[in-house]
Amino acid sequence: MSGTSTGKTNAGNFFEDFTVGQVIEHATPRTITEGDRALYQALYPTRFALPSSKEFAQQVGLTEHPVEELIGFHIAFGKTVPDVSLNAVANLGYAECRFHQPVVPGDTLRTSSEVIGLKQNSNGKTGVVHVRSTATNQRGEVAIDWCRWVMVNKRDVEAPAPETFVPDLKSVVAPEDLIIPAGLDFTGYDFTAAGETFRFGDYEVGEKIDHVDGVTLTDPEHMLATRLWQNTAKVHFNVQARTDGNRLIYGGHIISLARALSFNGLANAQLIAAINAGAHVAPAYADRTIYAWSEVLDKAETAAPGVGAMRLRLVATRGRDESMILRGDDGKYADGVLLDLDYWVLIPV
Template sequence: MAGTKTNAGRFFEDYAVGQTIHHAVPRTVKGGERALYHALYPARHALYSSDQFARSCGMPFSPMDDLITFHIVFGKTVPDVSLNAVANLGYAQGRWLAPVWPGDTLRSVSEVIGVKQNSNGKTGVVYVRTAGYNQDDTKVLEYVRWVMVRKRDINAPAPAEVVPNLPKALSLGQLHIPDDLDFTNYDFTLAGEPHRWGDYEIGEKIDHVDGVTVEEAEHMMATRLWQNTAKVHFDTSARPDGSRLIYGGHVISMARALSFNGLANAQMIVGLNGGAHANPCLSGDTIRAWSEVLDKADTSAPGVGAIRLRLVATKGGDPFKLKGEDGKYLPDVLLDLDYWALMPK
């Protein structure tokens, strides 16, 4: 007798606006996550590398990397949101609301805020707002993402279309600056570069120079680390071309780590204004990155400025080129990410 205890995941017609999904399984994060993260990516930002450096910046010790928090909270949602995804399409309204410390336990909750069936009738786009909480029920992260999901039955009627109105950027008042963060005694020598907040100009572009070729084993190890179970990252039969699609978060972390060369003092990501995975990334691609300064803002924290950056990951081509004359992303562009970071003044 065939069993019915396994879960094939949700399909497009299983989502409805207003639905709340409590995701399994909570995850306690410790130094192992940090060690693996720094092994997978060339991550070198000092605040996430040194307890002593973090204490000089007013923090009790070094918090977990901001993108570790993102990946863990995101990974919890995959079995319920994107197990049957064709692709993760974009992000908006992301806010890091509290530091995550070694020993914290994270869980995720999502609310469906939009649905839109595609014209082909075979897939649809689902919009969710996800929040990550620690063991004290403190919200540590929230963000919106939208994902293209297959339909179980192509003859199922299309739902009423609801597309959320998402502002293009967070305001300075929406950004959370950790309590006691203080960059007045910031050590630029130990951080690796002398460039302060005031040294960057709006419109300035930075080529981060270095590149990393992505290998099959490492991107699957990273995706398993975050307990992301999306089939397209592991199962070659899940995509028509027989390739494994590299988790978009892997590209984000790689590009952020590469941005150290030129932005070593952009220490903390505190806001995610928007993001798009412009083209698929596959094993063998060499990821490179460049950034553009979009905006700057002063903050009330001592010695701390906020800088808004566009981070672009590519797999070749000329730096600083993003879209063609038709307004579409160039084929070599992998990621277009718009975020706020904190930097010493």
């Protein structure tokens, strides 16, 4: 070979490459397998009965055995990384995420994104990109859709700033807009198999639940998980991609850890229906121990037999926080808060 060429290598988009209204069809459709379920259970301490037991899923009216909702989310999210956040500084938040139908082994997901907002930061070196992403299955049906915003480096700091446009996103998915899986019926729910007796009526708005257990992060596990979702963001793998020399742990890894830990006290929150909002408050690195607590924000009835919807705030912290205080008197997040996730779950009444 007479020379070296990088012209065929995807360098990813930088902030100045995005335009509002741009639609990106992401590469590499991904088929979900039982291996994804097994690896997810190996990586996270999840014990929810519905994705763990085919028999349990059938007893609550589902004809097929779905994987955890976050498996579909991580895979669909991973498709967007090479085009949206390969050159990101950090993923900042989520909104308007709905799970339209359960994802089952054999489903093939592909994702597209529309750029819905741009805002250059005051330092002139980075900007925030807002996208709305949609994952569809092999039948062309929407499986998941969501909005997220991410801080992306500029290739050329002298490049002119685009016109600022920040989209007006809903702060919460309305209960009537939640999509209940076809056939779901909790009237014959097996509380013994599920592991706890607490149901919809046992929770009060404003109640906080300490999930007690913790998990210490390791580089091999978070890199394995991130590779599983085909997320190629440099900051998760390459110590030279960040000035501090640390591998930044994928924010979705923290979400899945916290969701798994929430089994203690919320074992019957079997399905995630929507993610209203989410913020990765602080970076996470290996050797930190993650704990979680939840707060009940709202409750709503659904038309499905025996099924209620509960809106929760899930908070992941670096080290255990028995005070369960989200923000200080100054309005800023309390020290140690890593994740603030607002989401709807489906639970037996």
